[in-house]
Amino acid sequence: MATQVPQSTIDTLAASVYEQCLQAPTGFLFSISQLQEMVPGKSNLEVTQHVLNELLRTRSLSAMTQGNQTLFKAAARDYADKVKNMSGDEEILYGYIQEAAREGIWTKTLKAKTNMHTTTMNKALKGLEGKRFVKAIKSVKYPARKIYMLYELTPSIDVTGGPWFTDAELDNEFINELLTAITKFITSKSFPRIVRGSSVASFPPGYTGYPSQNEIYRWVKSSNLTEVDLAEADIRNLLDVLVYDGKIERVVGGTAYRAVRKPESVNGFTESPCGRCPVFSLCREGGPVSASNCVYFEDWLNF
Template structure:
């Protein structure tokens, strides 16, 4: 009959044999520690060679073994592979962040989000990044974050599609706190292809346009025609 102490010892030995780090030599552990030290930033093979201070052939062999043992992963960004310990998730700097899908820039999403933001600004006349995000979130038009909205708007400012201004708290700005950064269309300055969708805006033929205000009984937020237009149903 095996005593409990002997059973525990046998269990420990089995765990050690099955451990991914079992069989690693000093060079492998050095390379593993270098990769782990970079956490979610990852490190290039050249960086591992420099910090580990080992021969290139030794580093290459260790990296291959560590990947095989699933102690590190290979993360690709462009042509150069990064190495990262499996316990970390790649940072936005490594993956490209929310604008990338499976490692590739999601140009379609960027275009749709930019066009939609432009429509909302045209509809509201002036809007903050947070206001646009809330508007889209309520209507479930485009799934995105407020940070993505802010980044798209910054890009649109550089492209002269919209202009960045600060609220004065009066007139069209009455619902926006004074000093808040907001955006409005750059009249006549935006590229014609970019603002082409605005040609179908329903306000031009509306008989109650003079009664339409951002927070009134009649407003862009409650207008059924605008909702259809925003959802590309016209």
């Protein structure tokens, strides 16, 4: 064979070819002849071969076939940088995980697609996780599944369940705190300020100064209540819940919200022992539970 081309030359050549490839639009497919032209000292087949091999080895190019023609595609630089240091298994897995993007991919699906043995796959996944290329996430829909996603991506709303979820768990505390804060805000805008012990007053009829959904949204945004990025639709959800709780009501044709003076929950039924009696359905005169031997009544009467 002719003189061995030194590795260093090939490296420089490969780098320059790769550089040229990146100039092309992403996803552009290069044929061998096109690549050959990029290599200086044209039609040096041997050099081209080395260069291509080098590029394929470093995953800067990937080979594919179209019909019976072999074509090459340039990979993004960061991808190439990462994949360079991966084992074959890792690389395959990484490809699938990348494909799944923000939805993530379930280990079982990965296994089916790659046809790998579980131990091999787990080892490879562990390697990837260790290098901070991928991460395991939890899905709201399938809390039991182990799902992988590229490390740098944020899971989509389908997976996380939206702003109300923290680690795929509904964050009650967060929600309740927001609810309380919003109620306070609306209440402050719903009644005239009470001065010097006057009776509780109302705004005059036709008053339209009650806060609208948008105002509430802007208030939440500006108040530094939370770092979670809430959309106006999320605020709407919260307001709906408050309406269902009977704490606020829609006014001015449903466009604004007003706090409701909640009638205190006095109720003759639930305050009597029977209203909260766990064995109420069993209770009858002459039965094992009856008014005459009722312990709840005794407690209640002694209270």
